[in-house]
Amino acid sequence: MKEFETLLTEQRGAVMLITLNRPQALNALNSTVMRELSEALRTCDADDGVGSIVLAGSEKAFAAGADIKEMQPVTFVDAYLGDFLGGWEAIAATRKPIVAAVSGYALGGGCELAMICDFIIASETAKFGQPEITLGIIPGMGGSQRLTRAVGKAKAMDMVLTGRMMDAAEAERAGLVARIVPPERLLDEALEAAGKIASYSRAAVMMAKEAVGRSDELTLAEGLRYERRLFHSLFATEDQKEGMAAFVEKRKAQFRNR
Numbered sequence: 001m002k003e004f005e006t007l008l009t010e011q012r013g014a015v016m017l018i019t020l021n022r023p024q025a026l027n028a029l030n031s032t033v034m035r036e037l038s039e040a041l042r043t044c045d046a047d048d049g050v051g052s053i054v055l056a057g058s059e060k061a062f063a064a065g066a067d068i069k070e071m072q073p074v075t076f077v078d079a080y081l082g083d084f085l086g087g088w089e090a091i092a093a094t095r096k097p098i099v100a101a102v103s104g105y106a107l108g109g110g111c112e113l114a115m116i117c118d119f120i121i122a123s124e125t126a127k128f129g130q131p132e133i134t135l136g137i138i139p140g141m142g143g144s145q146r147l148t149r150a151v152g153k154a155k156a157m158d159m160v161l162t163g164r165m166m167d168a169a170e171a172e173r174a175g176l177v178a179r180i181v182p183p184e185r186l187l188d189e190a191l192e193a194a195g196k197i198a199s200y201s202r203a204a205v206m207m208a209k210e211a212v213g214r215s216d217e218l219t220l221a222e223g224l225r226y227e228r229r230l231f232h233s234l235f236a237t238e239d240q241k242e243g244m245a246a247f248v249e250k251r252k253a254q255f256r257n258r
């Protein structure tokens with residue numbers, strides 16, 4: 001992976017660890033972060049040696065939101081013609097699973113970026129919020145939609161309209177966060193989860209991500225049909241034969257991503 005200005009990347013086995021690295025601005029998400037993260041994730045998708053991704057920030061901030069200093073001079077015409085923040089949807093199109101490791105602030109675009117990931121492992125110190133209303137705007141990277149799907153309308157309205165933060169415990173109870181761990185365990189826990197994902201059949205993992213992801217968009221009947229078609233197709237893989245043979249033979253499966 002090439003060197004980036006705003007990201008650190010490090011491959012750990014089949015897991016790519018991507019760390020947001022703008023400590024002076026609490027990892028505020030500017031256009032360079034968006035461009036570089038998009039490139040890094042595209043590279044991961046194209047690399048057979050990468051099975052999953054961990055996205056982390058710093059101890060104090062996963063990301064404190066879109067970069068307010070960059071946004072301040074933007075006009076409506078700039079925003080509309082340039083599809084301002086539209087690039088984050090390309091990041092959501094990443095096909096390999098992404099685990100967000102969230103410590104400290106995940107606010108505005110930071111919360112939205114964590115929700116673009118497939119699931120969130122949070123440190124006990126994590127704080128989630130959509131404070132855009134305090135700046136005279138609303139969420140623009142998916143917060144009104146993904147947060148509502150994750151925590152329900154009541155809590156999403158509360159957070160989006162008042163700008164209040166949720167701590168890690170509330171976020172876990174509400175369904176925003178998959179697991180909470182002590183701060184010193186955060187990275188190891190996220191890397192272990194991502195390592196386990198990367199050890200499974202690549203096709204099964206990517207189809208699992210795709211199927212769960214579609215549940216936001218499809219009716220139940222459409223989603224069930226979609227899942228069944230993907231499920232059927234996995235019986236064409238060598239990995240399905242290997243996975244089931246290994247179970248019957250009481251040994252560990254050796255998936256070859258075939």
Ligand SMILES: CC(C)=CC(=O)SCCNC(=O)CCNC(=O)[C@H](O)C(C)(C)COP(=O)(O)OP(=O)(O)OC[C@H]1O[C@@H](n2cnc3c(N)ncnc32)[C@H](O)[C@@H]1OP(=O)(O)O
Nearest residue numbers: 024025026028064065066067068069107108109131139140
């Ligand atoms: C996606 C869309 C559509 C919108 C958004 O995301 S809008 C942004 C939403 N986020 C926020 O409103 C949070 C803004 N930040 C804060 O409220 C505070 O920084 C804090 C509560 C997260 C932390 O406060 P603390 O006192 O501990 O730290 P600061 O001195 O305030 O920050 C340190 C340093 O980082 C700069 N910073 C922080 N957040 C941003 C940001 N979102 N954009 C640009 N810069 C940010 C902050 O200005 C300061 O730098 P300077 O000392 O150079 O001013």
